[in-house]
Structures are given as C-alpha cells and as structure tokens.
Amino acid sequence: xxxxxxxxxxxxxxxxxxxxxxxxxxxxxxxxxxxxxxxxxxxxxxxxxxxxxxxxxxxxxxxxxxxxxxxxxxxxxxxxxxxxxxxxxxxxxxxxxxxxxxxxxxxxxxxxxxxxxxxxxxxxxxxxxxxxxxxxxxxxxxxxxxxxxxxxxxxxxxxxxxxxxxxxxxxxxxxxxxxxxxxxxxxxxxxxxxxxxxxxxxxxxxxxxxxxxxxxxxxxxxxxxxxxx
Amino acid sequence: xxxxxxxxxxxxxxxxxxxxxxxxxxxxxxxxxxxxxxxxxxxxxxxxxxxxxxxxxxxxxxxxxxxxxxxxxxxxxxxxxxxxxxxxxxxxxxxxxxxxxxxxxxxxxxxxxxxxxxxxxxxxxxxxxxxxxxxxxxxxxxxxxxxxxxxxxxxxxxxxxxxxxxxxxxxxxxxxxxxxxxxxxxxxxxxxxxxxxxxxxxxxxxxxxxxxxxxxxxxxxxxxxxxxxxxxxxxxxx
Numbered sequence: 001x002x003x004x005x006x007x008x009x010x011x012x013x014x015x016x017x018x019x020x021x022x023x024x025x026x027x028x029x030x031x032x033x034x035x036x037x038x039x040x041x042x043x044x045x046x047x048x049x050x051x052x053x054x055x056x057x058x059x060x061x062x063x064x065x066x067x068x069x070x071x072x073x074x075x076x077x078x079x080x081x082x083x084x085x086x087x088x089x090x091x092x093x094x095x096x097x098x099x100x101x102x103x104x105x106x107x108x109x110x111x112x113x114x115x116x117x118x119x120x121x122x123x124x125x126x127x128x129x130x131x132x133x134x135x136x137x138x139x140x141x142x143x144x145x146x147x148x149x150x151x152x153x154x155x156x157x158x159x160x161x162x163x164x165x166x167x168x169x170x171x172x173x174x175x176x177x178x179x180x181x182x183x184x185x186x187x188x189x190x191x192x193x194x195x196x197x198x199x200x201x202x203x204x205x206x207x208x209x210x211x212x213x214x215x216x217x218x219x220x221x222x223x224x225x226x227x228x229x
Numbered sequence: 230x231x232x233x234x235x236x237x238x239x240x241x242x243x244x245x246x247x248x249x250x251x252x253x254x255x256x257x258x259x260x261x262x263x264x265x266x267x268x269x270x271x272x273x274x275x276x277x278x279x280x281x282x283x284x285x286x287x288x289x290x291x292x293x294x295x296x297x298x299x300x301x302x303x304x305x306x307x308x309x310x311x312x313x314x315x316x317x318x319x320x321x322x323x324x325x326x327x328x329x330x331x332x333x334x335x336x337x338x339x340x341x342x343x344x345x346x347x348x349x350x351x352x353x354x355x356x357x358x359x360x361x362x363x364x365x366x367x368x369x370x371x372x373x374x375x376x377x378x379x380x381x382x383x384x385x386x387x388x389x390x391x392x393x394x395x396x397x398x399x400x401x402x403x404x405x406x407x408x409x410x411x412x413x414x415x416x417x418x419x420x421x422x423x424x425x426x427x428x429x430x431x432x433x434x435x436x437x438x439x440x441x442x443x444x445x446x447x448x449x450x451x452x453x454x455x456x457x458x459x460x461x462x463x464x465x466x467x
Contacts, residue, residue: 061435062397063399064400068423069427073427170400187305192309193305194307201295204295205294209293
C-alpha cells in the first residue's frame with residue numbers, strides 16, 4: 001500500500017500541532033470578534049473607528065503577509081517596549097505564538113462582521129424582556145443575547161473556521177512544525193514530493209470533514225430551542 | 230524602536246515591479262479560472278450523478294485543502310514523475326510562474342464554480358418556465374436569459390473572490406516568484422527592515438483591494454441597472 005518511509009508518525013505529530021494552532025487561534029479570534037462587533041455597535045465613536053480600522057486593514061492584507069509581519073516585526077516591537085522598562089535582553093517570539101497572533105487577528109476581523117450581523121439580528125423585544133425581568137446587563141448578555149447570537153452566527157463562524165484551518169499551513173513558512181512543514185521535511189529526505197504533498201492534502205481534507213461534522217452537530221444543538229413550522 | 234521609512238522610498242521601484250507581477254498573476258488566474266469554472270458549475274448542477282460527481286469531488290478537494298499544498302503539489306510534485314519531466318509539458322511545469330498560474334486557476338475555479346452555481350440556482354423558476362413557454366432551446370435559454378441574469382447576481386460574490394485571490398497570490402512567493410510579497414522578502418533579506426517594508430507591501434495590497442471594490446461597485450451598478458426601474462430585489466446569494 002502507501003509507503004511513507006517511516007514519516008507517518010511525524011505527519012501525525014504535525015497534525016496535532018495544526019489542530020492546536022487552529023483551536024488556539026479560534027479562541028483568540030472569537031474573543032476579538034465579539035469585542036470588535038461590540039465596538040462597531042457601540043455609541044462611542046473612537047471605538048467604532050478602531051474596529052473599522054482593524055477589520056479594513058486585516059481583511060485587505062494577505063494572511064501570509066500578516067504572519068510574516070507578526071513573526072519578524074513582533075521581536076522588534078516587543079524589544080523596544082521592553083527597553084522602555086530597562087530590559088535589554090533579546091526577546092524572540094516563536095512561530096506558534098506568532099501563528100496564533102496572526103491567525104487570531106485574521107479570524108477576529110472576519111468574525112467581527114459575522115457577530116455584528118448576529119447581534120443586530122436579535123429582536124429588540126429580547127433586550128426589553130430581559131431588562132423588564134430585572135437582569136443586570138452582564139447577565140442579560142450571557143443568558144439571553146449570547147446564546148441567540150451563537151445560533152445565528154454559527155454557520156458563518158463555521159465557514160471561517162474552515163478557512164482558518166487551511167490558513168494554518170501558512171505558519172509553516174516561518175518554521176512551525178505543522179503538517180505542511182513535516183511534509184516538506186519528508187520530501188527533502190525521500191524525493192517523493194507528489195506523494196507527501198498529496199498525503200498532506202488528504203490530512204487537511206480529513207480535518208475539514210471532521211470540522212464540518214462538528215459544526216453541523218453544534219448547529220443542530222444551538223437551534224434545538226426552535227420549532228420549525 | 231526607530232522606523233526608517235527611507236528604505237521604502239529607496240526600494241519603491243522594486244516593490245512596484247513586484248506589484249506588477251502580483252497583478253499579472255491575479256488577472257491571468259481569474260480569467261482562466263472563470264473559463265474553467267463555467268463548465269464545472271454547469272456539470273455540478275446536473276441531476277445526472279455521472280456528470281455531477283466529478284465536479285463535486287473537484288470542488289471539494291480544492292476548497293478543502295490549503296492553497297499552499299496545491300501550489301507545492303504542482304511545482305514540486307509534478308517533477309517526481311519521469312514521464313512528466315520528459316513530456317512536452319515540462320517547459321511549462323518547470324517555470325514557477327506557470328505552476329503558480331495552474332494552482333491558482335484550479336483553486337479559484339473551484340470557488341468560482343460554486344458562486345456560479347449559486348447564482349444560476351438563484352434565478353426564479355418562473356424565468357426558466359417562461360423560456361420554455363416561448364419555445365427556446367436549452368442552449369438559447371442559457372445564453373440569452375440564465376447566464377446574463379446569473380452574471381448580475383454573481384457580481385458581489387465574484388468581487389470578493391477576486392480580493393481573496395489577490396491575497397492568496399502572496400503564496401507565489403513560496404515558490405521563488407518575486408511578486409509583491411516575494412519582492413518584500415528579498416528586500417528585507419538585504420536591508421533587514423522587516424516592519425517598514427512589510428507595512429509598505431501591506432499598504433499596496435490594501436490600495437489594490439480598494440481599487441477592485443470600487444471597480445466592482447461601478448460594474449454592478451451598470452449590470453443591474455434594469456432593476457432600478459422595475460424594483461425587483463436581486464437575491465443576495467453567494
């Protein structure tokens with residue numbers, strides 16, 4: 001059958017890194033997305049400006065460039081900030097941290113738009129009912145608004161996660177040991193590029209299919225309170 | 230931290246030549262991608278599973294795997310086979326430029342085919358019935374009614390696809406092409422000013438994106454101008 005020349009384990013380790021990167025970036029991105037959407041919908045003008053600036057810039061610049069800027073730029077920025085506090089040692093951020101930052105920022109920018117749409121889709125009556133019942137704004141947000149936003153936003157967020165999963169491959173360019181990088185190593189050892197890149201492609205495809213199934217399950221679960229018809 | 234933007238001015242002509250490479254890549258793959266996408270979309274709609282399974286698998290593969298893998302498959306993968314290296318295709322497949330074009334075209338055609346499919350299926354059933362009633366053949370119906378209608382519906386989603394392609398074209402730099410990102414990386418290797426040069430490259434991408442959005446707003450207005458007088462809502466489907 002398929003002879004991977006003993007690189008099968010390596011590729012699986014790479015898959016584990018890819019999954020860790022995707023899930024970490026997802027968490028960062030969801031938080032940034034909710035913050036971004038709240039900022040865009042707030043009445044405070046400077047917050048709106050910041051959120052608009054953030055989404056415009058991130059969505060107009062290639063993801064690869066974002067990864068490169070964060071990876072090569074963060075060191076300079078962090079060191080100059082640290083030197084303000086008198087710390088003069090060399091600071092370096094690793095490919096994983098750079099990847100989570102870059103992909104989280106990208107995911108957050110697109111998620112901002114998804115969450116904004118979802119927040120606006122919640123009927124005004126829901127807010128009013130929660131206030132009438134005497135809920136604290138924070139409680140209203142977590143008990144009433146967020147579960148409904150989640151249901152409306154899920155299809156969009158699911159699509160974004162599939163994009164994010166594929167974007168993780170970009171972080172291999174700055175040396176993260178993910179599926180792509182492991183495939184590169186295997187290729188340079190075995191001189192069988194077609195085989196290993198095809199295997200890598202099918203590993204991503206498998207991850208995509210699993211994610212689609214999870215999103216489908218979550219969507220069903222999120223709309224269980226809705227009766228059709 | 231001291232940023233020295235004079236390097237940006239010094240190397241601006243080289244960044245512009247990288248920009249030109251990026252624009253060539255995007256335009257070529259978008260045009261070729263649209264040509265490839267149309268038959269795929271039409272076959273994908275077919276109710277005959279023998280015809281629609283192939284396009285389905287094609288679209289699923291190219292949308293479900295990273296573009297980086299696809300580029301490497303074409304650029305490095307093809308050379309694994311003796312038969313390819315000795316075939317007449319080799320002069321094309323050994324050039325990184327054409328490998329990038331092939332990978333981008335296949336990738337964007339999968340996305341574009343889905344956009345086309347959505348648009349064709351968004352056309353109200355009544356218009357298809359009206360075509361049949363006036364006795365059009367299937368070819369006439371597509372050429373005169375469905376495709377022009379679909380073109381109008383497709384425009385917003387298609388504009389997005391071009392911007393995604395513009396951003397994806399940065400991956401060409403991974404196979405040694407000197408596109409905008411590749412050129413920026415080359416300059417940085419010499420000057421070691423990553424922040425300044427990458428920010429300049431990012432700004433150029435942003436300007437191109439804004440240009441594409443603006444052009445599409447104009448075309449959309451023109452293509453859907455008949456809707457203004459009839460006040461029919463175009464289904465917003467991607």
